[in-house]
Amino acid sequence: MRSYVVAEFASEEAILSAARALRGQGLSELDLHTPVPLHGADEALGLKRSVVPRIALVAGVLGAATGYFIQWYMVAFDFPINVGGRPPHSAPAFIPVTFELGVLFSALAIFFGLFVLWGMPRLHHPTFEVEGFRSATVDGLWLSAATEAGKAEALVGQLRTLGARSVEVVPEEAP
């Protein structure tokens, strides 16, 4: 069984250097929890570039293509309507809906893509067992990592030496 080790730090410098120090140790789910995005956190945790832009691009192109295709299919192919002698396949008239669907698909993909990337909704997380962890969305700077239950003690000691203000261990399966 794994345990989550949760530690609070007093300063941004301290938490970032702790993250850098722990990064190489093969801890799973090493993470920082802060009320605002922390400058340098991506680099300290060695995070890869976010895939969100690619999701947005692919969905946007797909949406625009869908928009154009449905219009062509509906008014030029399946049921051509002669309106004022305009050609059935009238590209300029298709621009607005093509654009709107591109934006719509892209925005929906960003929003729901983020939830997938975040692993949310996940209303409960082991870190929430720590009462003080509430401050992570107010003013606290927290670090969390998952580790084998046996190695938790060693990690606690290490976090203390790295300057953690308080450290707590939570078993993954809450009692």
Next chain:
Amino acid sequence: MSPPHAAPAAAADPLEPVPVLVGRPGDKDLTEQLLRPVLGPTRKGWLMLITALGAGMGFWLLSLGTTLVVGIGAWGNNIPVAWAFDITNFVWWIGIGHAGTLISAILLLFQQKWRTSINRFSEAMTLFAVAMAGMYPIIHLGRPWLFWWLMPYPSTNQIWPNFKSALPWDVFAISTYATVSFLFWFMGLIPDLATLRDTAPTRTKRIIYGIFAFGWRGSARHWQHYRIGYLLMAGLGTPLVVSVHTIVSFDFAISQLPGWHTTIFPPYFVAGAIFSGFAMVVTLMIPARKILGLEGVVTMRHLDNMAKVILATGLMVTYGYTMEHFMAWYSGSGNEAFAFLNRWTGPYAPIWYMQLFCNVLAPQVFWFPSMRRNLVVLFVVSIFVNIGMWAERFVIIAVSLHRDFIPGSWGMYTPTWVDWGLLFGSMATFGVLFLLFLRFLPVIPIAEVKELRRELEHEDGHAAGAHGGAHP
């Protein structure tokens, strides 16, 4: 975290003497201050106001019900004025909605720091305004219960919407705009909902806010995706907001009617939308910041900047009016010329003069800094602009329609009580929704203001450093 201390701060730039954030309150103080309206007790004033507006909402529901039961014959609309209050209200509300996206998306991309404190407020305004706007095209269909015929779906009728008409474009533009505005607004709310979950005093509130926070825990991995996602949403919102009112203006511009058939409509409508939207933000913000005690976060700097935007867009709208008249003359078309002469001398001329006063003259006071910083003047002018922009849409729509090409087909339009009920009732309903927002959700984006404070502190540091270097 850093203790609150008074800022010598922004005074470093003599051109911008009013700070965007008063003092440098710490994260905890900010959280407490900004959540007070949500977590504090319900106020009597709020209850009274929402009751009064609730009554107005009842009037709105009554008017809606009458429209549904009787049909649109309950309105004053008739040929030749087939579009009147319904579409006027629609364009007016959707225009008001534009300020929210402009503030939250375009100003974000331009890195305007002053947008931070007012973006959630204006986005909420956008959502409710779009909700109000969306009602009108649906109820003016005549058989609104068949509104889904607007959507392209394979039906037994075996026909599709005609995508060569501007009206189906409108359906896509408005529904996309409503969806994207909601997603953008909700995305910005998630970290603050988590803050609410973690600071709420009662278990019920924690559970409710906790559900809507979806388990946000401020993780660096989450923030990384969040930041880029938020920026991309802003990037999408920027062309979207321009496209929406452009497409709304196409409803008119691609028709043949004098007064509608003009190529200046798209930019002129977008400018008008921003103009009325900022006016509405000012109208709502002046009382809200006072009552909720937000003067430290929404400072005179914000109001001053919004007044400047109102002045600038007011001038653009004035240019639009001028150009319409120029083209009416330059086109050499007698019908065009008459349509504009009819605005000045026809039976609806008082509305046109009111429009000129409210949209062209009134905002000119904002050339004077003292007027931009005078709350009473700001509030009164913002109300004028709201009225003026409604008048503008009425003049464009109903006044152009009532006298078109053939004098034999001219007519007059007189609103019925249902028309008035749908107009004023929608304002009350908007007010109810807005009051609920003020009571139950953080009006100011807490996480973003905390970030803003960090940025400002960083700048303070630089300013102090530069100063020290210059005078050793």
